Amino acid sequence: QKEVEQNSGPLSVPEGAIASLNCTYSDRGSQSFFWYRQYSGKSPELIMSIYSNGDKEDGRFTAQLNKASQYVSLLIRDSQPSDSATYLCAVNIGPYFGNEKLTFGTGTRLTIIP
Amino acid sequence: DAMVIQNPRYQVTQFGKPVTLSCSQTLNHNVMYWYQQKSSQAPKLLFHYYDKDFNNEADTPDNFQSRRPNTSFCFLDIRSPGLGDAAMYLCATSRDREADTQYFGPGTRLTVL
Numbered sequence: 009q010k011e012v013e014q015n016s017g018p019l020s021v022p023e024g025a026i027a028s029l030n031c032t033y034s035d036r037g038s039q040s041f042f043w044y045r046q047y048s049g050k051s052p053e054l055i056m057s058i059y060s061n062g063d064k065e066d067g068r069f070t071a072q073l074n075k076a077s078q079y080v081s082l083l084i085r086d087s088q089p090s091d092s093a094t095y096l097c098a099v100n101i102g103p104y105f106g107n108e109k110l111t112f113g114t115g116t117r118l119t120i121i122p
Numbered sequence: 123d124a125m126v127i128q129n130p131r132y133q134v135t136q137f138g139k140p141v142t143l144s145c146s147q148t149l150n151h152n153v154m155y156w157y158q159q160k161s162s163q164a165p166k167l168l169f170h171y172y173d174k175d176f177n178n179e180a181d182t183p184d185n186f187q188s189r190r191p192n193t194s195f196c197f198l199d200i201r202s203p204g205l206g207d208a209a210m211y212l213c214a215t216s217r218d219r220e221a222d223t224q225y226f227g228p229g230t231r232l233t234v235l
Binding site for chain 2: 051
């Protein structure tokens with residue numbers, strides 16, 4: 009069964025600390041990886057996309073990809089109360105290139121403690 | 123600003139009464155998707171259009187239909203809503219192929235009485 013797995017949390021992090029969110033995926037052929045933030049009752053909002061092994065930084069956010077180990081992570085530096093949300097990992101999974109489907113994990117609920 | 127718009131934001135219907143949700147986009151993206159998301163669950167893809175080419179997920183109930191009359195608009199029709207269809211319905215778009223970055227609209231919260 010091809011899938012995306014995340015720790016559902018809740019993950020509690022003190023304000024100003026680093027929040028680390030992890031995601032593993034089953035399809036070794038996956039090429040596109042995304043992190044979405046979803047506030048309660050709202051729709052997912054794209055935070056980061058990553059396609060190559062290594063780190064990608066955007067402001068306080070860093071996405072890390074390791075295709076050999078089939079995991080992708082999101083680091084949030086200097087965590088703020090406004091970062092409290094559910095973070096969805098999404099991975100393209102499919103039978104062949106160009107016919108993939110974006111598959112979501114169930115999300116990790118993050119709470120930043122003031 | 124280019125965006126994905128969904129109407130209505132909240133929809134209340136009665137058991138068995140047909141309902142239509144709408145999505146429009148100003149991004150000029152080729153692909154439009156409909157997802158269903160229930161509380162504490164991952165978004166579940168119902169179907170998507172690549173331009174006019176309709177792609178139905180194998181496990182999408184027959185109760186759900188979709189129309190895309192033009193590039194900008196896409197509709198989700200629920201022919202006979204059941205209590206289990208109460209959920210957030212999310213429309214998303216992507217510029218090109220299915221694995222491209224998807225951008226979500228604000229969603230429609232459907233309540234079935």
